[in-house]
Amino acid sequence: xxxxxxxxxxxxxxxxxxxxxxxxxxxxxxxxxxxxxxxxxxxxxxxxxxxxxxxxxxxxxxxxxxxxxxxxxxxxxxxxxxxxxxxxxxxxxxxxxxxxxxxxxxxxxxxxxxxxxxxxxxxxx
Amino acid sequence: xxxxxxxxxxxxxxxxxxxxxxxxxxxxxxxxxxxxxxxxxxxxxxxxxxxxxxxxxxxxxxxxxxxxxxxxxxxxxxxxxxxxxxxxxxxxxxxxxxxxxxxxxxxxxxxxxxxxxxx
Numbered sequence: 740x741x742x743x744x745x746x747x748x749x750x751x752x753x754x755x756x757x758x759x760x761x762x763x764x765x766x767x768x769x770x771x772x773x774x775x776x777x778x779x780x781x782x783x784x785x786x787x788x789x790x791x792x793x794x795x796x797x798x799x800x801x802x803x804x805x806x807x808x809x810x811x812x813x814x815x816x817x818x819x820x821x822x823x824x825x826x827x828x829x830x831x832x833x834x835x836x837x838x839x840x841x842x843x844x845x846x847x848x849x850x851x852x853x854x855x856x857x858x859x860x861x862x863x864x
Numbered sequence: 865x866x867x868x869x870x871x872x873x874x875x876x877x878x879x880x881x882x883x884x885x886x887x888x889x890x891x892x893x894x895x896x897x898x899x900x901x902x903x904x905x906x907x908x909x910x911x912x913x914x915x916x917x918x919x920x921x922x923x924x925x926x927x928x929x930x931x932x933x934x935x936x937x938x939x940x941x942x943x944x945x946x947x948x949x950x951x952x953x954x955x956x957x958x959x960x961x962x963x964x965x966x967x968x969x970x971x972x973x974x975x976x977x978x979x980x981x982x983x
Binding site: 744745746749766770772776780784785789790794817818822825849854857859863 | 890973
């Protein structure tokens with residue numbers, strides 16, 4: 740199957756509404772993430788140096804609910820966007836069905852654990 | 865062998881940069897989350913990140929993110945506008961040019977800081 744290039748293609752190829760919804764989600768979350776992540780990189784890497792991200796600085800920043808929300812939005816959107824993107828790759832390159840199931844199970848579990856750790860971290864301050 | 869020219873390279877780079885960014889994201893979330901275990905745990909890992917090699921690595925991460933972002937916008941333009949596909953090659957070169965420009969700026973700022981003795 741050739742991956743859909745237009746909304747009409749995607750609608751025709753989608754086996755289920757879920758697949759079509761993921762296709763649309765990738766574009767909408769991508770558009771939002773462009774601003775969130777480039778802003779994040781600019782503010783935390785280009786504007787200030789790596790050694791400025793001390794424990795105190797991180798804790799101080801996260802005491803502001805606006806930054807907490809900004810960071811959590813990045814965390815959740817980029818996790819969903821990234822994990823779904825990796826799912827496309829797994830489905831394309833892991834050809835054997837049982838292996839694919841294993842690879843996906845392990846990958847989803849690790850991602851869910853890291854997302855949980857990140858969320859607990861953000862909201863524990 | 866399939867030769868899709870610019871479109872094929874754009875797609876391959878998009879996929880590779882996406883997977884690389886995801887790998888970075890997972891590690892980044894783990895190491896930033898270490899602050900829940902207190903200042904010592906966080907700083908133990910973080911002082912290693914002050915080595916110049918990690919700052920240089922972040923320039924590569926920035927380059928990957930900028931490429932993935934701009935090419936993602938190119939994909940959106942192709943998918944949702946009627947005339948987008950006709951200009952996909954020109955847009956690919958624009959994406960490459962802007963990525964190089966942004967990476968050069970980042971490298972200029974960060975390497976300048978490293979030479980100045982700041983991590």
